[in-house]
Amino acid sequence: MTPNPLEELTWAQLRLRTSMKWRAHPADVLPLWVAEMDVNLPPTVADALRRAIDIGDTGYPSGTAFAEAVSEFASRRWQWHDLEVARTALVPDVMLGVVETLRLVTDRGDTVVVNPPVYAPFYAFVSHDGRRVLEAPLSAEGRIDLDALEDAFAGARSGGGKVAYLLCNPHNPTGTVHTADELRGVAERARRFGVRVVCDEIHAPVILPGSQFTPYLTVPGAEDAFALISASKAWNLSGLKAALAIAGPEAAADLGRMPEEVSHGPSHLGIIAHTEAFSTGDEWLDGLLDGLHANRALLGDLVAERLPGVKYQRPQGTYLAWLDCRQLGFDEEAAGGLAVVADLSGPALWFLEHARVALSSGHVFGTGGAGHVRLNFATSQAILTEAVSRMERALAG
Numbered sequence: 159m160t161p162n163p164l165e166e167l168t169w170a171q172l173r174l175r176t177s178m179k180w181r182a183h184p185a186d187v188l189p190l191w192v193a194e195m196d197v198n199l200p201p202t203v204a205d206a207l208r209r210a211i212d213i214g215d216t217g218y219p220s221g222t223a224f225a226e227a228v229s230e231f232a233s234r235r236w237q238w239h240d241l242e243v244a245r246t247a248l249v250p251d252v253m254l255g256v257v258e259t260l261r262l263v264t265d266r267g268d269t270v271v272v273n274p275p276v277y278a279p280f281y282a283f284v285s286h287d288g289r290r291v292l293e294a295p296l297s298a299e300g301r302i303d304l305d306a307l308e309d310a311f312a313g314a315r316s317g318g319g320k321v322a323y324l325l326c327n328p329h330n331p332t333g334t335v336h337t338a339d340e341l342r343g344v345a346e347r348a349r350r351f352g353v354r355v356v357c358d359e360i361h362a363p364v365i366l367p368g369s370q371f372t373p374y375l376t377v378p379g380a381e382d383a384f385a386l387i388s389a390s391k392a393w394n395l396s397g398l399k400a401a402l403a404i405a406g407p408e409a410a411a412d413l414g415r416m417p418e419e420v421s422h423g424p425s426h427l428g429i430i431a432h433t434e435a436f437s438t439g440d441e442w443l444d445g446l447l448d449g450l451h452a453n454r455a456l457l458g459d460l461v462a463e464r465l466p467g468v469k470y471q472r473p474q475g476t477y478l479a480w481l482d483c484r485q486l487g488f489d490e491e492a493a494g495g496l497a498v499v500a501d502l503s504g505p506a507l508w509f510l511e512h513a514r515v516a517l518s519s520g521h522v523f524g525t526g527g528a529g530h531v532r533l534n535f536a537t538s539q540a541i542l543t544e545a546v547s548r549m550e551r552a553l554a555g
């Protein structure tokens with residue numbers, strides 16, 4: 159049995175951290191918002207970083223070890239056997255990789271389709287780069303609505319410009335893991351309408367029992383698409399920036415046009431950490447997944463027992479839970495797609511003020527997000543239980 163890294167740290171130890179999760183709110187607030195995990199580094203990753211520091215290995219990155227490690231991980235865990243290193247490019251992080259990839263297949267003024275409610279920076283990064291965001295909302299069950307997607311593709315194409323689709327798999331904030339069938343439906347439509355797909359697979363190693371991850375580039379019809387991946391979510395390396403852009407066989411020439419200087423963005427230490435995580439982090443990841451599996455169940459029980467007005471949509475992947483708080487009656491306006499990630503309103507603001515629990519506000523995730531909160535359950539069972547107890551007490555007034 160591999161140890162559960164979520165149970166190794168105390169609240170007092172976590173409070174020493176200076177990262178966004180721990181410093182955005184006062185010290186009495188339990189932070190269950192931004193996607194950082196309450197874990198120590200996997201020991202093999204910590205050792206690799208220490209080794210680099212000890213020998214002063216802090217220059218510029220070199221070589222293809224990161225891409226090789228991702229390719230071997232993909233082959234081992236997902237039976238994706240043709241992730242070719244030659245069809246990859248280093249990028250500073252996943253979001254900048256998304257921006258640079260979209261630049262290869264769209265121009266300013268073109269349209270990028272997204273599936274709200276979706277990770278808020280999808281709006282901000284895309285629109286800051288002069289692209290128009292068009293929403294094709296998920297279904298009520300949080301799944302890709304292929305009819306809505308087709309309508310969005312058709313509508314965007316009728317404008318005459320180029321169109322891309324920024325897909326999120328697994329999906330943040332609902333934790334939906336898209337099935338092979340759904341992805342085949344996406345690829346067929348993307349081909350039919352001449353839409354280029356960019357798939358954010360940052361949460362892909364975090365698939366919980368009962369679901370199976372299908373890498374988008376393994377789906378028939380997706381040969382002209384791109385994927386973005388990194389170790390930052392699964393091994394908690396967000397502060398050690400690095401990511402990889404991967405092109406399907408028919409997108410390789412496009413990826414070849416990515417300016418070389420983009421690959422200067424990730425840091426050498428970031429690449430060392432991400433490479434090590436993909437190479438030697440399986441056992442640690444398995445311990446994490448067991449812990450997340452237990453927390454997913456615990457959260458379901460806690461919400462059912464203590465927060466009767468709240469609906470919990472059980473995630474299939476990620477460590478993010480999407481809680482429907484609309485019955486609680488806290489007003490919240492839709493943000494109109496350009497909200498700041500840390501913006502709070504409606505139930506998230508209420509729980510911060512009354513329960514001293516920090517959650518992500520649903521309205522920043524676009525259409526369908528208002529009235530919801532996103533809760534990050536990558537923490538200890540003690541903290542998770544305390545957070546829901548605080549919410550229960552606050553609601554009881």
Ligand SMILES: Cc1ncc(COP(=O)(O)O)c(C=O)c1O
Binds near residue numbers: 193254326360361396
């Ligand atoms: C779906 C998704 N994409 C991208 C990111 C950010 O990745 P990066 O820090 O590598 O830009 C996150 C962070 O939580 C995320 O959930």
